Amino acid sequence: MTLISCFSEPMILLQHIVAACGGKKKGDSNKKMIKGTVVLITKDVLDYNDFFGDALSNIREEVDEFVGQQVSLQLISAVRADPAENGGRGKLGNLAYLEDVITTKTQAVVGESAFSVSFEWDEEELGIPGAFIINNFHHREFFLKNVILEDASSGEGHRIVFLCNSWVYPAKNYTYDRVFFSNQTYLPSEMPKPLLPFREEELKNLRGDGTGERQEWDRVYDYAYYNDLGDPDKGTTYVRPVLGGSPEYPYPRRGRTGRPPTKTDPKSESRLPVINGINIYVPRDERFGHLKMSDFIAYALKSAAQVFLPEFESLISHGKLDKDYDNLEEIYRIYEDRPDDQPAPTNDDGLLRSISGSINSEILKELLRNDKEKNPKFPVPKVIKGDKSAWKTDAEFCRQMVAGVNPVIISLLKEFPPRSKLNPEIYGKQDSTITREQVENMLDGLTVDKAMETNRLFILDHHDSLMPYVRRINATSTKIYATRTLLFLQEDGTLKPLAIELSLPNPNGDEFGAVSKVYTPGGNGVEGSLWQLAKTYVAVNDSGVHQLISHWLHTHAVIEPIVIATNRQLSVVHPIHKLLHPHFRDTMTINALARQTLTNAGGFIESTVFPGKYAMEMSAVLYKDWVFPEHALPADLIKRGMAVEDPNARHGLRLLIQDYPFAVDGLEIWSAIKTWVEDYCKYYYRSDEMIQEDEELQSWWKEVREEGHGDKKDEPWWPKMQSRQELIDSCTIIIWLSSALHAAVNFGQYPYAGFLPNRPTLSRRLIPEPGTPEYDELKTDPDKVLLKTVPPQLQMLLGISLIEILSRHASDEVYLGQRDHEWTNDVNALEAFERFGKKLAEIEGKIVELNNNPGLKNRSGSVKVPYTLLFPTGEVGLSGKGIPNSISI
Template sequence: MVTYRVTVATGTSDYAGTNNRIYVTLVGERGASKKTLLDKWLLNDLESGSVQEYDVESERDLGQVWWVQLDKEKFLVEDNWFCRYLKVETPSGSSLVFPCYRWLCKNEAVCVREGPAKRPFDDTLPAFQSHRQKELQERQKLYRWKVWKHGVSKCIDAESQDDLHPDVKFDNDKRSDFENSLHLALGELFLKKFVNMFGNSWDSLESFQKIFWRVKSQIGIYVVKHWKEDWFFGYQFKNGCNPCLIERCGAIPKKFPVTDAMVGRFLGGSTLDREIKKGNIYMVDYQIMDGAVGNVIKGKQQYVAAPMCLLFQDPQNKLMPIAIQLRQVPGPDNPIFLPSDAENVWLLAKMWVRSSDFQLHQIGFHLCATHMLGEVFCIATLRQLPAIHPVFKLLTPHTRYTLEINTRARNELLGESGVIARVVATGGEGLGAVAQRASQSFTYKSLCLPDNLQARGVQDLKEYFYKDDGLLIWSAISKYVERIMGLYYKSDREVLEDLELQAWLKDVNQEGFAELPRIDMPTSFHSREQFFKFLTMVIFTCSAQHAAVNNGQYDWSCWVPNSPCTMREPPPTCKGDISVDQLMDTLPDMSQSSVQMAFTWHLGRPQPDKILLGTFDEEYFTETDAKNAMQEFHQELTEIERRITSRNHGLDLSYHYLLPTNIDSSISI
């Protein structure tokens, strides 16, 4: 009789432990051990956070241990169990690690492979090949594609979070925090008494202080002081919560007939042509919003616009708005607003731009360009890559909780009775149109930050901290991917011959992006360089890019006039005098303002259980070289943290959304 020592580690979250019966069987090249019940006399086995050792006996030496089989049997009541990892000490004294990080549900059997990553052509034995195929077949039954809205990337086939497998669901702490936080926001911000005051306009801009005074955001306080100032309006296109739209202007478009006579005084005596050639003229264009239908909230029509804004980078590197047009087609009823207009006229024009930015940010750059894209990468990874595959091990930390947060968002935030429908101008019918147009504008290059910046011509835009910090993070991720994937793919041929990897990319393209024909993704991987860049894009999208467009929502939207979620009167068609009452009738009412504050706090606040980029609570890789690559990545992010912190010390308004300590590894909120 041969004895193996097996260490079993249970998950640390609440309810990770179990009172059901768990059996372990070691399977090796010479056969299988006895099926052993993990149960010690007078010991409460498999509690949350426990690490227990057990003896597993075999009639013969198993030789190479191929996998550990875990079997769960119901005892009295169903009680799921989460296994972190197993370790096996063999009679010869060697120690083997088997990463698991899975839930066992019902009467389920799970076979866990040893830690070292294996590509499909590494597993030459039929037993291993069969194991890989069976694992993927089971996953493809669990994780199926579905169309959410036509013209948008596909999502998981689940009506609610209850339909998801526990492996991709929130743990108990995360679930409780998420479900209670919106109600907590209304209470913490003392907003409850305003939520039911639908239709009541504020008396003045200052009256928004009635819901703002409890806010602790330092940036929010700065916004209150400076939001009317033109330089600050321009600054937000660089470093606000939507830094992705601004582009250098190569020529004044015909649809935006701005002339030197209109703006010459704002250019310091220069001309548009001269400043365009110097690279000092920039533009934001909300053409995606053109024709979007405004929401109807409790019977009252809401309004959206598709503005254009021209900006001048002055000698002090301030980005100053010099002209705004609120519709895409020029004409006598579509005036060009200028800084020289009456104060309230110019202020209202800027409010319309900020409201359009709120809509496009939430639906286009936040929902569609991070959440929905991240979901595609997550589903394809689950469907096409077995747990032993190096790319599965690389990407899984960056897909944590994404399926549940997106499923909840489609029901609770974006559904017919969700928050967006209740308070946002592009809720309802407009949401689908904006989501479709935004998604159809995506290209592979637009998702790769260096290419995106070059295409928008903003490489030289001064004090563009999203650009500066984002490139540092992109570079760190790129080096990390090259280091760790370079261990497994030594040549272009190995990339090309990895059929599981090619199937993963095919699933991303033909299923996930089936309704995005112009996205122009690679259809197959032909080189290591191409492959590594794609993985860098995936990780950046699911971590840093999401942080850049998510974490600042409350900072920039808690002062509602700076970022109105809706506009209750149509865009002006002339430059007549605008009274304070007209401004108040246009801005969100008391109820809408309160809900805007609550849900942006809910979405943008720091998460209590976040796992930061570059930290690895779940160790899928067990090889020393891979662990070294992970440690080098962490060290490089630490240095980036130091550099950004040092830069921020010299700024009146720091940019901290891409500090590594503020970047979650995955899209989990």
């Protein structure tokens, strides 16, 4: 039973009247006044674009309205239970209200308002306050940042901080009390008993009852299948399978919205109209902050507007939606050299003004610049900034496999020729056709066997993952191959390509196996041009697998159910909630926006990435291979054969490619995270028994396995969560995936793929055959053949726009080793976190040294792009460096 149900509305009204009239009760003489500060941001502040003129006046009026009896607060005793209350809840103090606006307070964020508040408190009767109830009787919601009490108990300077960071809606929107706890950290067994019922009820409220359509003020975390990607009511073209809940298409769960089913298919959830897509439900506290939302909308508008306004209208009017660029110089001209954090100009004030209601004023001014530029302009991607042609070289092609945007696929070649794991009864013979004779003349005098024995042969394998889809994809306007790329590790630590195998399904049927061609590095002329095209098909595959698997599935999708389980099962005062919470910021929102506009049927991903309508289905098939413990960085490197265990080596691993920037920097970051997690967890859990007896922790891990990743619940590899080591390992993996791994595979997108010929997202035709006009054109104008193969103008511009949006660091980013608030009172935890920050600063210095070492040729390469994707701190914009705490974009 909630407090609202215990105290009827008339009773609440009576308390307000007594407080307003200065009424006293028995024992008032023993009471003292506890002074406090309440910091909040009104909704109007977050809605206005600028803070000048009438807008500022209106905001002040809105702030003043909260003074008086519009917002009430009641402190809850942490040590004195009320015997009249069911469950032994802590005694309540008298109602208090927001008093004066504190104008002298320095604002950390524009728009913050600080109010004074005074609580009558009988320390002898009530002890120490440990939580408070807040009621908002105003007609609009506000964002409650914190409440700080000064001299809250005996002794000078006893300060109690309540970290809130939550939206508080009008009381009529809730059927329960909004309760906030102090900044203390408690295991369930250590929670003061008077506060325990509030803790349990808060978790129950966050779990909800699994029914109904969620409203914006709801704070409910619940699970659903990915059944909202298709739109069957629009026709069969928009039908997509439900992902999750079936052996055919297993998938991590997403946040439930409760929207009604479609008319056509009761298993599919109806979709919001595109114009309302930004309002897709996630729990209100998970939504982007106003600065992040402002930036996100602004840059999304800028990128889309500069494509659609000048280019789309022109292409439509001429009926040339598939127009190609004639040469590479035309592509180079769509870029302009400007600071990475400055938006490009656009020339349609009306459109932007009409749809930019919540955009930061400074960004809006930039958006509305009009310099009569006729062509869209993007920042120059780093891959062509120093040298416009180095991206074409074999050396750069290989270097990006260990230091580019997708450095997590390359593996050691363990058998020659490479063998397929596809079912031969379905797919026939799929083993590689690459021969020793084709590669042994490039092994610096070694035989294939000797090169393998000395760990010098590697492979980028996109064969088995793609072959089941090649026939279906090639039945559309897209044409791809399944590919295998063999590589040789040279004495200077760099890789060189040996052969590329392009494979198609047998035209007589899948069961007859693959039809394959092998290409080797060529010189000038047609052979060289064919080799360049072969590399393009590899880049297309790597680009799609990166976007759908390395990036979306292995970070965004697998983390969301862990976010949900954490909020449902771990109280905000639980130490593991406090540990993980910063690493979940904005993840549910960006995933919801992705479902609405990127990964949905006909969305940006299907329109610009080669699997098309099979994109998300393919990611579900590959989720079958997902194993949680194997996503620890050391385990991943060992699985791919990129490292071997060695107790004498740094971090206990010896890299087989010593100059492997992702792995070298990644192991430093991994080790720092693990040390921090170990120090933190061992402080709160002094034995394995404490892990086993923590009911919240056990419920959390059970729900992660059985609900969040329910299609994997019976896998034997899940940690059992019976020991401190299992907790440390699991939390380290979660933080690694949410921070460093995501940074490594996300923020290099624009630096490398912003120039789309380097990493094209699809190919439109197969490699030219001798005797065809396309083959003859390859002799005279190979670049034109390339541009007829990669995306045409409109798709290329859309792809660049999307990549630019997703590669930006926001202005309110919080990086690894940082927190933007007082998150705990525990000195030991704070000291461990400080050590973590210092270690990350040391790692930054090491990365700078490594990038300046000319002997490490994979660190920058001929394109002169230093590897900074795992540099802990970053900069706003397209800096290509920095590890945000969370998957926030």
